[in-house]
Amino acid sequence: MWGSDLVAQRPEFFQVVKSPFDDTEVVCVKALVPDYAIVHVQEADIYGNCRILGPSYQDALLARAARKTIVTTERIVGTYRMQEEPKLTAIPHMLVEAVVELPGGARPGICYPEYQTVTWDDHKAYQKAVKAGEVPQFAAKMLEGRL
Amino acid sequence: MEYGKDYGKPEMMAAAIIREIREGDVVFHGLASSTPMVAMKAAKALGKEFTYVTLSDGLDHDWSNPPTVASTLTANTYEGSVATFGLDEIFDLYASGKGDIAFLSCLQMDKSGRIAMSYLGGDYDHPKLRGPGGAGSATLTPVTPRTTIWKTVHDKRTFVEHVDFATTAPDINKDFTLITPLCIFRKPAGEKYLKLDCIFPYTTVEEVKENTGWIIDEKEAPVMDPPTEQELAALKRVDPHNILAFEFK
Numbered sequence: 299m300w301g302s303d304l305v306a307q308r309p310e311f312f313q314v315v316k317s318p319f320d321d322t323e324v325v326c327v328k329a330l331v332p333d334y335a336i337v338h339v340q341e342a343d344i345y346g347n348c349r350i351l352g353p354s355y356q357d358a359l360l361a362r363a364a365r366k367t368i369v370t371t372e373r374i375v376g377t378y379r380m381q382e383e384p385k386l387t388a389i390p391h392m393l394v395e396a397v398v399e400l401p402g403g404a405r406p407g408i409c410y411p412e413y414q415t416v417t418w419d420d421h422k423a424y425q426k427a428v429k430a431g432e433v434p435q436f437a438a439k440m441l442e443g444r445l
Numbered sequence: 446m447e448y449g450k451d452y453g454k455p456e457m458m459a460a461a462i463i464r465e466i467r468e469g470d471v472v473f474h475g476l477a478s479s480t481p482m483v484a485m486k487a488a489k490a491l492g493k494e495f496t497y498v499t500l501s502d503g504l505d506h507d508w509s510n511p512p513t514v515a516s517t518l519t520a521n522t523y524e525g526s527v528a529t530f531g532l533d534e535i536f537d538l539y540a541s542g543k544g545d546i547a548f549l550s551c552l553q554m555d556k557s558g559r560i561a562m563s564y565l566g567g568d569y570d571h572p573k574l575r576g577p578g579g580a581g582s583a584t585l586t587p588v589t590p591r592t593t594i595w596k597t598v599h600d601k602r603t604f605v606e607h608v609d610f611a612t613t614a615p616d617i618n619k620d621f622t623l624i625t626p627l628c629i630f631r632k633p634a635g636e637k638y639l640k641l642d643c644i645f646p647y648t649t650v651e652e653v654k655e656n657t658g659w660i661i662d663e664k665e666a667p668v669m670d671p672p673t674e675q676e677l678a679a680l681k682r683v684d685p686h687n688i689l690a691f692e693f694k
Contacts, residue, residue: 299613301586302579302583303563352502353518355532356531356532
């Protein structure tokens with residue numbers, strides 16, 4: 299963060315302090331603690347153990363940082379899947395507040411390898427809904443008949 | 446060495462990016478970075494040995510996967526990877542000095558390499574244009590030995606005399622490079638300002654000066670060799686849908 303005007307602009311997030319190990323100055327970044335993280339995964343069991351079977355981005359970090367994590371999943375699987383390959387469990391159950399089975403839950407975005415291209419018409423409709431303040435109506439339309 | 450004749454600004458910029466990469470480098474490009482993505486795949490196709498990391502989690506993905514859209518987050522930068530290595534891990538890697546190049550871009554830049562990515566116009570809370578912010582550039586620029594900015598336009602709106610709010614700025618003790626469709630600027634380690642390093646074959650120092658908002662002291666600059674036939678063939682091979690052209694439309 300050295301050289302960034304963000305440090306002076308957002309003192310609530312960035313502070314320059316002396317390193318406790320030597321006299322060098324370091325930028326400290328305040329930990330973000332979101333109230334909720336909402337994460338979509340390919341497989342979860344009913345306890346909230348999650349398998350991310352493609353790029354995981356920073357989803358596991360988000361789940362660790364947030365006070366509560368809600369998981370939506372392409373499908374619910376048996377816990378034996380996690381027991382077979384524990385290394386593939388990206389988010390363990392104790393970090394998860396709720397699991398929602400929601401195939402296609404990342405649309406109009408992508409969920410590798412289930413659906414790999416953005417659904418552009420829906421994406422444009424979403425952007426329009428955001429601008430118009432009509433996200434609940436957009437979400438209701440997307441979820442129609444699926445819950 | 447045979448030089449290609451059928452090339453334009455996208456291919457010249459891609460060739461310049463390929464030539465920045467040295468054997469053994471660890472190289473990163475960011476989001477929505479079709480230009481370095483195609484160039485880095487082509488560098489792999491040319492047999493250059495380097496480590497390719499990016500936001501898709503893929504590490505050294507199968508470079509022969511052709512991109513079909515300009516997004517750098519699709520399966521093509523993930524499938525065939527030898528490991529997954531996420532952005533948080535990439536930040537840690539670079540912070541511990543083990544990265545070499547980060548290919549990043551900017552909304553605006555000035556002569557000292559200060560980069561605007563947060564906003565343009567107005568002030569921080571009421572900007573005319575809100576940018577993507579400083580996630581990658583503010584974190585990586587100060588710790589990357591050879592930060593390399595690519596920008597597919599070269600005009601006075603982009604390269605300005607003074608950036609009002611710098612999302613990030615180069616470390617004085619590190620190399621810093623800017624590649625545009627016309628030329629390459631470099632700030633060598635230990636120096637404060639960008640210098641005109643070389644121009645591309647289809648332009649002149651005069652044209653570069655006319656389109657740059659800061660004062661260029663150099664009166665002349667060497668002309669970079671055009672893309673070779675091998676470089677052009679590698680670009681075609683890894684990018685059959687010509688995603689390289691996307692940023693230049």
